[in-house]
Amino acid sequence: MAPAETPGRRDDGPRWARLMAAAQDGSQADYARLLKEIVPLIRAVAAHHHRASDRVDDVVQDVLLTIHRVRHTYDPARPFMPWLIAVARRRSIDALRRRIRTEAMEVRDETSYETFADPLANRETEGREAAEILAGAIAALPRGQREALELVKLREMSLLEASAASGQSVGGLKVNVHRAIKALRARLKGEKDG
Amino acid sequence: MRTDDLIKALVADRAIDGASLRRVFLLFLVGGTAVSVALFILGVGLRNDIAVAAGSVRFQFKFVLMIVVAVAGAGLALRLSRPGTGPGIWRWTPVAIMGLFAVGVGGELLEVPAAMWPAKLMGSNSWACVTTIPVLALAPMACVLAAMKNGAPTRPRLAGLAAGLLSAGLAATLYALNCADDSPLFVAVWYPVGIGIVVAAGAVVGPRVLRW
Known part of the structure; x- marks a missing residue:
């Protein structure tokens, strides 16, 4: 750091x-x-x-x-x-x-978590797992990117509001959001493949 | 639990789990030493010519050197009982001890004819020296480690090593009162073997015992 x-x-x-x-x-x-x-x-x-x-x-x-x-x-x-x-x-x-x-x-046995025969019923646990992975990936981003992503995408502030809240310039925010999303995509793809 | 709630709970809990590090250290050290002194008196005993020997420079050198080892171990062990406190200037004490050994050996080599070096080096008590020091170090080692558990050593291997140095120094100081071999050649070879066994044991035991 x-x-x-x-x-x-x-x-x-x-x-x-x-x-x-x-x-x-x-x-x-x-x-x-x-x-x-x-x-x-x-x-x-x-x-x-x-x-x-x-x-x-x-x-x-x-x-x-x-x-x-x-x-x-x-x-x-x-x-x-x-x-x-x-x-x-x-x-x-x-x-x-x-x-x-x-x-x-830990032994990973995916089928043992599938309690219900209907695949739709198992979605909730999968969704939670995905959310956890996403949260971890966001937490691992550099501070500027994480801040930009949280303000602009998750709290849905306008660029001007986010700029006022974070002290980053509007241009800087745009760049950071872009970089953050790119990093997340690469990271999550890696987790899925690996 | 929220972190703020945890902080409130911690602030409300006024009981302090540990006692003053120095006081506990001293208390346990005295206890462990007392056990070893008793063992020494009952099982090992003073050498017969102690009154004469006490006047000889070689004996005094040996005795003082072992006290220096114990003091170095004590300083290191106490420092390493606290988180974030490294050995500090005490890290140089092993170097100083080796320097003292070298001075003693050098003096002896100048003093004694070369033909007698092997006999002086082998002495007659090497086995007793190598075994008695670890045995006499057991009680102080146990007590010092117990005292260090009252602290929170963040470098447990180094802390165990220091505990070993301290207890070996104490044991060797006692043993020096029995051992008839005073030549620095003997002291520089066999004492470090006995001390080394204890120090190595401390380094092995430290990470297991000093976990927190």
């Missing part, structure tokens, strides 16, 4: 260190603020290893739980950022490993 896309400003580290030190001393307000503020950074770490947005959410929550459990291991005399990133990265990679392991052991 490009450094520019990583949330977190330079002064976040020292402030979060102070908030965590206060949290360790029992300040619930500081703890709540800290947890809220670090979510985007954790999400960025998780998005590095996981594509589907629901999976990223799972990892974010798992990381938050872990941070809660091991918060006594943070030493306020040391920088906070490396501590946070080490915990987040570790849990995120663990989740990835678990997923790969379970997927390797």
Whole structure:
């Protein structure tokens, strides 16, 4: 991921260190603020290893739980950022490993999912699966493209509205939507063939 | 569950699962060392000429060197118990230890005639040295690993290795009080074998035991 896309400003580290030190001393307000503020950074770490947005959410929550459990291991005399990133990265990679392991052991038997003889009746589950794949593919797009696609195609904003909402120029939006659709088409075709 | 709800639940939970890393580390370290000291007194014992030996430079060098190994292991193990904290300047301690070994060996080679080198190197306790150090390291190793579990090592193999270095250093310090071979030639060959066994065991056990 490009450094520019990583949330977190330079002064976040020292402030979060102070908030965590206060949290360790029992300040619930500081703890709540800290947890809220670090979510985007954790999400960025998780998005590095996981594509589907629901999976990223799972990892974010798992990381938050872990941070809660091991918060006594943070030493306020040391920088906070490396501590946070080490915990987040570790849990995120663990989740990835678990997923790969379970997927390797799963046996795919398409017919066993077909509960009804009528092919039309099975459509719903297939549709859901396709939606999941599509969501994963969208989540994997570069940020600019994803934003453009979401605003223009999914929320059906006009180009001008989308431009105001995202800060991208109208021309940039057009290019990004085009690129996003092209990337999705290539990706989904790959998933079907592979 | 929504992330905001999770955060609310976490903030409401004020119980802290772990205790101060340093305090727990020290407590467990003292406990493990006490077990090894007892084992040493009951099963190994001081060498007969300890009063004389304590005055010899070779003995002192050996003893201090093993304490340095233990201290290096302690510093590394404590640092590696925390997420995101690497070995830092402690990463150079193994190099420093090897330097000390080299100084000792160099001095001995200058001091002792070449004809006596093989005898000095082989000594008379090599087997005892290689086996006693791992045995005496068992209790400290178990305690140090338990203490590190109170932390959250993100590099469990390195953390296990450090735990091995610490417990081997403690064991070797004790064993040095029994071992009659004081020549740095002997110390530079056989002690590292005994220590190496423990360190390797730590590196193997670390990733299994220090999972979190």
